[in-house]
Amino acid sequence: MKHLIxxxxxxxxxxxxxxxxxxxxxxxxxxxxxxLRQYTKTIVLETGNEKVAVCPELQGKIMVSSLNGDNGxxxxxxxxxxxx
Numbered sequence: 001m002k003h004l005i006x007x008x009x010x011x012x013x014x015x016x017x018x019x020x021x022x023x024x025x026x027x028x029x030x031x032x033x034x035x036l037r038q039y040t041k042t043i044v045l046e047t048g049n050e051k052v053a054v055c056p057e058l059q060g061k062i063m064v065s066s067l068n069g070d071n072g073x074x075x076x077x078x079x080x081x082x083x084x
Contacts, residue, residue: 042054
């Protein structure tokens with residue numbers, strides 16, 4: 001029973017975090033890429049309106065992505081304090 005409670009709390013936290021990330025309209029893809037480029041090499045890969053920004057110096061991670069080009073909502077959360 002104890003593990004079930006922990007699992008439910010964990011999943012609720014994940015859902016709340018995902019909802020926050022997906023509804024963060026304050027940062028566009030272009031804004032996030034501009035920020036990343038201030039601190040690390042950032043490569044943008046694109047096909048049509050779909051874009052991803054990769055940072056080779058940060059383990060080659062995809063840091064942000066968008067389905068609607070530069071002005072589209074990002075599907076990521078960048079820890080700006082840590083990057084800066």
